[in-house]
Amino acid sequence: MPITINAYGSERADRFLVTGSETPKGIPSWVWALIIAFLGFALFYIIQYWQLPEPA
Secondary structure, eight states, X not given: OOOOOOOTTTTOSSOOOOOSSSOOOOOOHXXXXXXXXXXXXXXXXXXXXXXXXXXX
16 A cells, blocks of 8 residues: 655754745746647638528
């Protein structure tokens, strides 16, 4: 049975300091490029195949 113990700052009882374990990181540039490419293709597809209904 695996057991995980998170003991950040356990060496000092008077101060709790997380160093390097939960630092926020930005979204990588390749993810942004992938999102922009996907949205661009979706917009292209919508523009190409959009058909307005004919007036009655």
